[in-house]
Amino acid sequence: MAKPIPSPLYEKIPQKNTLHRASDVTIFFLLLSLLAYRLLSLKNNGFTWLLAFLCESWFTFIWILNLSSKWNPVSYKTYPERLLQCYRVDELPPVDMFVTAADPMLEPPIITVNTVLSLLAVDYPANKLSCYVSDDGASPLTFFALLEASKFAKLWVPFCKKYCIQPRAPFRYFSRELLPSHGNSMEFLQEYRKIKEEYEELRRRIEDETLKSISNELSTAEFVAFSNIKRGSHPTIIKVILENKESRSDGLPHLVYVSREKHPKHPHHYKAGAMNVLTRVSGAMTNAPFMLNVDCDMYANNPQIFHHSMCLLLSSKNEQDCGFVQTPQSFYDGLKDDPFGNQFGVLYKYVASGIAGLQGPHYSGTGCFHRRKVIYGLWPDGRMEFKGRIGKLTDERLEKTFGNSKEFTKTAARILSGLSGVSDCPYDLSNRVEAAHQIASCSYEYGANWGTKIGWLYGTTTEDILTGMRIHARGWKSTDCRPDPPAFLGCAPSGGPAALIQQKRWATGLLEVLFSKNSPFIITFTAKLQFRQCLAYMWILSWGLRPIPELYYLALPAYCIMAGSHFLPNVQDPAVLIPISLFVSYNFHTLLEYWGAGYSIRACWNNLRMWRITAVTAWLFGFLSVILKLLGLSETVFEVTKKDQSTTPGEGSDKDAGRFTFDGSLIFVPATTLLLVHLMALVTALLGLFDHVEIESRIGEIICSVWVVLCFSPFLKGLFGKGKYGIPKSTICKSAALAFLFFACTITVRK
Numbered sequence: 126m127a128k129p130i131p132s133p134l135y136e137k138i139p140q141k142n143t144l145h146r147a148s149d150v151t152i153f154f155l156l157l158s159l160l161a162y163r164l165l166s167l168k169n170n171g172f173t174w175l176l177a178f179l180c181e182s183w184f185t186f187i188w189i190l191n192l193s194s195k196w197n198p199v200s201y202k203t204y205p206e207r208l209l210q211c212y213r214v215d216e217l218p219p220v221d222m223f224v225t226a227a228d229p230m231l232e233p234p235i236i237t238v239n240t241v242l243s244l245l246a247v248d249y250p251a252n253k254l255s256c257y258v259s260d261d262g263a264s265p266l267t268f269f270a271l272l273e274a275s276k277f278a279k280l281w282v283p284f285c286k287k288y289c290i291q292p293r294a295p296f297r298y299f300s301r302e303l304l305p306s307h308g309n310s311m312e313f314l315q316e317y318r319k320i321k322e323e324y325e326e327l328r329r330r331i332e333d334e335t336l337k338s339i340s341n342e343l344s345t346a347e348f349v350a351f352s353n354i355k356r357g358s359h360p361t362i363i364k365v366i367l368e369n370k371e372s373r374s375d376g377l378p379h380l381v382y383v384s385r386e387k388h389p390k391h392p393h394h395y396k397a398g399a400m401n402v403l404t405r406v407s408g409a410m411t412n413a414p415f416m417l418n419v420d421c422d423m424y425a426n427n428p429q430i431f432h433h434s435m436c437l438l439l440s441s442k443n444e445q446d447c448g449f450v451q452t453p454q455s456f457y458d459g460l461k462d463d464p465f466g467n468q469f470g471v472l473y474k475y476v477a478s479g480i481a482g483l484q485g486p487h488y489s490g491t492g493c494f495h496r497r498k499v500i501y502g503l504w505p506d507g508r509m510e511f512k513g514r515i516g517k518l519t520d521e522r523l524e525k526t527f528g529n530s531k532e533f534t535k536t537a538a539r540i541l542s543g544l545s546g547v548s549d550c551p552y553d554l555s556n557r558v559e560a561a562h563q564i565a566s567c568s569y570e571y572g573a574n575w576g577t578k579i580g581w582l583y584g585t586t587t588e589d590i591l592t593g594m595r596i597h598a599r600g601w602k603s604t605d606c607r608p609d610p611p612a613f614l615g616c617a618p619s620g621g622p623a624a625l626i627q628q629k630r631w632a633t634g635l636l637e638v639l640f641s642k643n644s645p646f647i648i649t650f651t652a653k654l655q656f657r658q659c660l661a662y663m664w665i666l667s668w669g670l671r672p673i674p675e676l677y678y679l680a681l682p683a684y685c686i687m688a689g690s691h692f693l694p695n696v697q698d699p700a701v702l703i704p705i706s707l708f709v710s711y712n713f714h715t716l717l718e719y720w721g722a723g724y725s726i727r728a729c730w731n732n733l734r735m736w737r738i739t740a741v742t743a744w745l746f747g748f749l750s751v752i753l754k755l756l757g758l759s760e761t762v763f764e765v766t767k768k769d770q771s772t773t774p775g776e777g778s779d780k781d782a783g784r785f786t787f788d789g790s791l792i793f794v795p796a797t798t799l800l801l802v803h804l805m806a807l808v809t810a811l812l813g814l815f816d817h818v819e820i821e822s823r824i825g826e827i828i829c830s831v832w833v834v835l836c837f838s839p840f841l842k843g844l845f846g847k848g849k850y851g852i853p854k855s856t857i858c859k860s861a862a863l864a865f866l867f868f869a870c871t872i873t874v875r876k
């Protein structure tokens with residue numbers, strides 16, 4: 126038994142934020158004043174006034190969500206050194222680790238290999254860990270890479286532990302200058318050089334010789350399963366790559382490769398489907414009570430992360446306070462000044478810390494420790510998501526819920542009744558492969574509750590948000606864990622197309638949740654989602670709706686200039702001070718936030734600008750794809766984000782790395798059109814075409830229009846850029862046609 130806990134394993138520390146609250150509230154009141162002013166003067170003004178009022182009402186609504194989410198920030202401090210005073214090493218609970226990979230072209234196997242190696246080498250007893258890699262690409266390349274990596278792991282893991290090195294993803298470790306630590310003893314240096322060479326050899330084998338060696342190896346016994354298969358149609362492949370047969374704590378964790386069965390007639394539900402298969406396969410094989418899941422590019426950067434999260438999972442007096450532990454998504458090799466606005470440092474510092482003070486952080490799909498029983502649908506009070514309570518689960522009920530594998534339902538029953546592990550320990554993993562095959566088949570879930578009530582939930586491309594929200598809806602809380610150094614680091618998409626495709630998928634998935642029966646407002650009434658947590662979910666789900674008001678509002682200044690109308694008070698009217706102070710204080714507030722999070726002014730500007738660009742490109746397309754889905758015209762798909770392979774030092778510092786890139790996708794059309802419309806408006810204003818009023822009377826609109834052009838400056842550069850840095854001619858033609866149409870319509874209105 127664990128010893129009594131002498132001092133707490135973690136502390137929850139409220140953070141002071143008086144200044145931020147004051148500035149948030151000031152902006153809120155300015156927004157209200159603006160709305161009041163618009164309402165009072167609605168009669169004397171036309172349609173543009175009403176449109177501005179509607180958009181600003183929406184922005185105020187978003188501000189309320191933002192305000193509520195950020196109001197009570199907390200942080201958690203964990204004390205891993207105390208954990209080992211309370212638990213003997215052999216008392217620490219087992220953890221099953223999941224890595225998902227889908228496409229060896231977009232996700233180079235060397236990246237997955239590094240993630241796996243970093244997990245195998247964490248500071249935690251190896252006999253308590255099992256690593257399961259799901260390969261939705263059914264690629265012999267990925268399997269080959271893992272096989273090679275397992276050989277290298279036999280050198281790498283002992284080396285990491287002997288010299289306490291970090292980070293434990295070799296590509297990161299070897300890309301650093303060798304620090305003069307460990308006294309740089311001869312012994313260390315010799316080992317260092319040898320292992321570095323071995324890693325280089327591994328990388329070469331995986332990157333260069335892959336195709337050649339694979340085709341030779343396909344005939345060997347290990348690879349037979351991969352010959353003549355198609356990616357979207359193949360039987361299950363499960364291979365135990367490493368097995369810690371003697372259950373040695375200083376050995377290597379189990380490593381299992383899983384490629385679930387695919388058939389064109391069976392929906393596979395993308396990542397959520399893969400996670401459910403991993404959950405079942407690991408249930409049948411090792412059945413750890415805790416599960417960690419990471420994306421294939423998210424390596425464990427802090428080898429102590431398991432200790433940190435156990436401080437939270439094991440010590441909560443009340444388990445309900447910690448249904449899962451989420452670490453922030455952070456990224457390696459972040460480009461200088463965050464040109465694509467996707468490092469999210471500021472969101473984590475303010476919004477996520479605030480949500481941590483409510484019911485707890487959203488589940489963000491990676492870097493998260495789950496309790497297996499929570500994933501199996503347990504409520505904190507012992508009820509189940511399906512009819513029944515634990516203790517009264519009949520075999521028939523279990524089969525209806527978890528599917529008809531006796532081996533699996535037995536292990537699920539153990540987990541639900543608080544026992545852990547598989548019953549007949551020590552066990553032989555290879556013996557369990559047969560049962561695992563059955564539960565990884567594509568027809569296994571028919572008639573069971575996977576994806577609807579238990580496991581990772583289906584019906585959205587942001588399965589993380591939906592799954593986490595259903596957990597909160599059962600009354601569980603979640604905890605935020607931010608050790609130093611950061612727990613996991615991944616790779617943020619760079620370039621225009623990859624960054625926007627990711628955002629499009631998010632917007633799509635978030636709207637799918639918003640428009641489903643799991644909409645947060647519904648489950649606040651029908652289940653235990655707390656009201657302010659519901660607002661925090663609305664804050665993120667609203668991303669998908671934002672393009673509509675944003676697009677109108679961004680187009681308004683240009684429309685007003687061309688149509689000779691107004692959406693801002695006249696400069697002589699004292700009320701003009703309201704929008705001016707709003708504009709100034711909002712930008713100043715944002716600047717303070719970025720500055721407080723350690724970002725530069727340039728990064729702040731890049732983010733402000735990228736939010737506008739994302740809204741009218743990616744989010745707009747996300748919105749459209751959900752409309753098409755609701756009309757029954759098309760299905761939404763999970764498009765995998767391309768991961769850059771900067772596995773050799775220095776690649777990230779390319780001077781063009783931060784430049785916006787384009788391709789022929791339609792996603793670039795709306796933003797290009799918007800830019801052209803503004804350029805036209807500014808030209809008409811400057812030349813005084815069709816206009817007999819002085820320029821001063823619409824100076825507000827002109828300034829706004831210039832601001833929009835500045836926000837879309839990557840597109841302005843793109844008009845003249847070459848190659849991938851230029852907007853393709855066809856996109857420019859389509860946009861120009863739309864811009865002229867807009868122009869023609871405005872002119873007609875004017876007449």
Ligand SMILES: O=c1ccn([C@@H]2O[C@H](COP(=O)(O)OP(=O)(O)O[C@H]3O[C@H](CO)[C@@H](O)[C@H](O)[C@H]3O)[C@@H](O)[C@H]2O)c(=O)[nH]1
Nearest residue numbers: 225226227261395396399420421489490491586587765766
């Ligand atoms: O059919 C699929 C598609 C994707 N994946 C995996 O899902 C993960 C996330 O995919 P990625 O393309 O990297 O998407 P991101 O936008 O970077 O992912 C973020 O957003 C997703 C939801 O949209 C979450 O699932 C992720 O955890 C979160 O990091 C990767 O490991 C993929 O290999 C699969 O296993 N099967």
Ligand SMILES: [Mn+2]
Nearest residue numbers: 420422615766
């Ligand atoms: Mn990713």
